[in-house]
Amino acid sequence: MGKxxxxxxxxxxxxxxxxEAIWEAGQEILKRFKxxxxxxxxxxxxxxxxxxxxxxxxxxxxxxxxxPNDGWLSEETKDNRDRLKKERVWIVDPMDGTKEFAxxxxxxxxxxxxxxxxxxVVACVHNPATDEMFTAVAGQGAYKNGxxxxxxxxxGDRPLVLASRSExxxxxxxxxKSLFRVRPVGSIAYKMALVAGGEADITFSLGTKNEWDVxxxxxxxxxxxxxxxxxxxxxxxxxxxxxxxxGVIAATMEAWSFITRWLQSGQLKERAASC
Numbered sequence: 001m002g003k004x005x006x007x008x009x010x011x012x013x014x015x016x017x018x019x020e021a022i023w024e025a026g027q028e029i030l031k032r033f034k035x036x037x038x039x040x041x042x043x044x045x046x047x048x049x050x051x052x053x054x055x056x057x058x059x060x061x062x063x064x065x066x067x068p069n070d071g072w073l074s075e076e077t078k079d080n081r082d083r084l085k086k087e088r089v090w091i092v093d094p095m096d097g098t099k100e101f102a103x104x105x106x107x108x109x110x111x112x113x114x115x116x117x118x119x120x121v122v123a124c125v126h127n128p129a130t131d132e133m134f135t136a137v138a139g140q141g142a143y144k145n146g147x148x149x150x151x152x153x154x155x156g157d158r159p160l161v162l163a164s165r166s167e168x169x170x171x172x173x174x175x176x177k178s179l180f181r182v183r184p185v186g187s188i189a190y191k192m193a194l195v196a197g198g199e200a201d202i203t204f205s206l207g208t209k210n211e212w213d214v215x216x217x218x219x220x221x222x223x224x225x226x227x228x229x230x231x232x233x234x235x236x237x238x239x240x241x242x243x244x245x246x247g248v249i250a251a252t253m254e255a256w257s258f259i260t261r262w263l264q265s266g267q268l269k270e271r272a273a274s275c
Contacts, residue, residue, distance in 0.1 A: 011137045014067070014114050014122045019135065021062035022110050025055040026128030029095060033129055034104045047098045052076055055094035055110060063090055063112075070114075073239065075212045081241075089115050089239040093212040097187030100165065106130050107165070107186030109193065113215035118237040123216035123223075125193040134193040134220050142196050142224035149197040151226035151252040159201035159255045162191040179262070192217025192250045196224035201255035204248060206231060211243045221250045233263065 032051040039047045056076035064072065067090075071083030074092040083089050090112065095101060097108030106129030114122040121138040134149075136142040142149050153160075161180040163173050168184040176182070183200070185191050191203040192214065215238050218228045230236055231247030251259050 009116075009121070009138075011114070011122045015124070015135060015137055017063060017066045018112050018114070018122060018124045019133070021059050022112055022124050022126045022133070024062065025058040025094065025110055026126050028054050028058060029101070029108075029110070030128045033101065033106075037102055039098075039102055047102065048076065049095075049098060049102060051101065052095045052098055056092070059092055059094060059110070059112060071239065073212060073243065075210065079243075083239060084241060086239070087117055091115055091120075091212050091215040091238055093189060093210075096189040096213055100186035105165075105186060107190060109187045109190040111187075111189035111212065111216040113219060113238070115215065115238045118239050120215050120219035120238060123219035125189050125216050125220060127187075127190055127193075132193070134196060136196075136216075136219045136223040138219065138223070140223070142220050144193075144197050149224055151196050151198055151221060151224040153198040153201055153252050153254070155201050155252070155254045155258065159251075159258055162194060162200045162203040164188075164205060164207075188213050188248065189217050192228070192248075193220050195226060195250050195252065196220040198224070198252070202249070202251040202259055204231075204250065204259075206247045209245045209248055211238050211240070211245060214245060214248050217248075217250065226250060226252050227256045233260075 029051045037049045039049055042048055071086035071089035076094050093111040095108055096111050101108040109125050109127045112124045113120045123136045125134045134144050158181050161182050162185045163182050165184040165186050173182045188205055194200050195203050218236055221228045228250045
């Protein structure tokens with residue numbers, strides 16, 4: 001479980017491009033926030049709005065105009081398997097937390113990561129409703145609105161866990177309130193960014209996620225000094241043929257020892273089986 005090895009390169013141009021693209025996409029989303037929106041469903045409990053689609057178009061157009069040979073994997077773009085042959089692939093969620101967006105809850109975010117040889121090397125998570133932009137470049141630390149952040153929160157007796165708003169509403173976290181202080185938050189990308197920023201101890205999702213949900217958050221947390229693994233305590237890699245991720249656990253370094261003991265007790269698998 002040593003430190004993830006990331007290529008030592010200059011990614012400053014890529015960061016500049018993604019920051020500009022994600023800001024523009026965020027402004028487009030804000031135009032539609034807290035206004036009546038038409039929602040359609042791509043599958044069970046998987047909504048999409050015009051804001052998601054507009055954000056995707058802005059991001060794809062802006063980013064690929066600068067890097068036309070890169071691969072592209074986005075929740076709102078039909079998958080082109082040619083990406084599997086690419087060293088560089090952008091992994092994008094144009095809006096993570098669509099349900100919160102549609103309900104007027106400011107807990108959604110745009111998530112963009114550049115991966116190189118399956119490793120995330122540039123990341124940006126932007127919540128336009130709260131004016132927060134988290135960025136990271138491999139080997140250069142993590143930042144919130146240009147200010148360095150660390151996942152170095154003092155944990156206290158009970159770690160603060162950012163949990164799925166829908167899971168909390170269904171009562172799935174009630175039995176763990178003696179172990180954790182639980183705060184419901186929407187987007188998993190936003191939750192991971194908040195852990196990277198030292199605003200919570202842990203976040204995890206036991207249900208499957210897609211690469212675009214977590215790719216940027218992985219780099220943010222790791223560059224902030226935290227740790228991220230899947231539900232089997234394995235490191236995540238990206239640009240795979242199968243984009244599903246078997247859960248994700250992100251924690252500060254102090255909280256990681258706590259969550260590791262909890263994992264070893266078998267309670268995580270017990271909870272997953274019950275959900």
